[in-house]
Amino acid sequence: MTGGAGYIGSHAARALRCSGYEVVLYDNLSTGFRRLAQGFELVEGDISDEAALRPVLARVDAVMHFAAHAYVGESVENPRKYFRNNVLAALSLLNSALDTGIRRFVFSSTCAVYGIPGQIPITEQTPREPVNPYGASKLFFENALEAYSRAYGLRSVSLRYFNAAGADESGEIGEMHDPETHLIPLALAASAANGPGLQIHGSDYPTPDGTCVRDYIHVNDLADAHVRALQHLERGGDSLTTNLGTGRGHSVLEVVQAAEKATGRPVRRTMGPRRPGDPPVLVADPAKAQRMLGWAARRNLADIVSSAWMWMQKNSSGT
Ligand code: UDP
Numbered sequence: 001m002t003g004g005a006g007y008i009g010s011h012a013a014r015a016l017r018c019s020g021y022e023v024v025l026y027d028n029l030s031t032g033f034r035r036l037a038q039g040f041e042l043v044e045g046d047i048s049d050e051a052a053l054r055p056v057l058a059r060v061d062a063v064m065h066f067a068a069h070a071y072v073g074e075s076v077e078n079p080r081k082y083f084r085n086n087v088l089a090a091l092s093l094l095n096s097a098l099d100t101g102i103r104r105f106v107f108s109s110t111c112a113v114y115g116i117p118g119q120i121p122i123t124e125q126t127p128r129e130p131v132n133p134y135g136a137s138k139l140f141f142e143n144a145l146e147a148y149s150r151a152y153g154l155r156s157v158s159l160r161y162f163n164a165a166g167a168d169e170s171g172e173i174g175e176m177h178d179p180e181t182h183l184i185p186l187a188l189a190a191s192a193a194n195g196p197g198l199q200i201h202g203s204d205y206p207t208p209d210g211t212c213v214r215d216y217i218h219v220n221d222l223a224d225a226h227v228r229a230l231q232h233l234e235r236g237g238d239s240l241t242t243n244l245g246t247g248r249g250h251s252v253l254e255v256v257q258a259a260e261k262a263t264g265r266p267v268r269r270t271m272g273p274r275r276p277g278d279p280p281v282l283v284a285d286p287a288k289a290q291r292m293l294g295w296a297a298r299r300n301l302a303d304i305v306s307s308a309w310m311w312m313q314k315n316s317s318g319t
Pocket of ligand 1: 072163181182183184186198199200201202212213214252275278
């Protein structure tokens with residue numbers, strides 16, 4: 001598993017282990033954390049480093065590829081970094097996997113491949129027209145996987161995540177981003193008396209309360225989908241691409257209310273301007289994942305926010 005010391009990878013590693021798989025984590029720790037890899041074999045290396053990668057690939061039957069840069073704003077400022085890692089280095093990984101005989105591949109894709117969708121909910125048939133280099137880099141790799149599947153028989157599942165959030169219910173692992181730019185951790189932090197307030201990015205969107213609507217999906221529901229994706233490939237299933245979302249949208253203000261409920265404290269916030277590149281509404285049609293993988297999200301926004309809050313409290317107290 002590449003990126004196994006990251007936020008979503010570390011949750012997927014635990015889900016795989018619970019289902020009886022042995023997992024080797026491969027991570028260069030550029031944005032990952034040793035702490036999130038605790039209890040697992042961790043090989044430190046870059047996905048573009050063929051020499052470091054090959055002996056690891058030789059020991060596994062399948063690759064789950066989580067290692068990527070994932071800040072939309074940064075991808076606009078520094079596209080070179082995104083194309084180098086998410087395209088060039090990822091292709092090098094894919095070729096190494098192919099050359100080592102691996103024929104099962106699970107890829108972390110994103111709803112950012114859809115850009116600003118013309119229809120809601122978003123199905124997998126919605127045109128893929130990314131509006132930032134991050135989405136473009138992920139779309140490139142989806143296309144590479146499709147071509148490799150046809151030409152070389154390397155079967156893959158591309159999972160288009162909507163807004164990943166929340167933390168493992170054990171309290172042992174959770175979201176760790178530096179800098180943190182995501183709504184839920186920032187809203188929770190803004191409930192602390194001395195923390196920075198939350199800035200709401202835009203209140204004049206064509207949505208019921210004027211703030212953006214997103215489909216927030218619990219990280220452990222995502223993790224479960226990865227196990228099912230691998231099982232699909234093991235059963236001999238064809239390559240496929242699917243959305244991973246709940247099918248329910250929540251506005252920024254609804255998230256703020258959920259954060260206030262979880263913390264029991266007011267979230268200090270100010271209304272700010274729109275953030276460039278933010279579509280008004282992104283909500284998944286999750287029917288295909290249900291049909292093809294037997295998967296559906298089991299946790300709702302309240303579960304997401306309360307698990308994130310538990311993790312944040314545990315984390316800030318240094319335990
Ligand atoms: N958001 C916000 N204030 C913040 C961070 C995010 O209002 O400080 C909004 C953002 O505009 C978007 C939603 O919250 O509508 C989710 O943003 P996030 O960065 O968590 O995820 P993204 O949708 O960019 O993947």
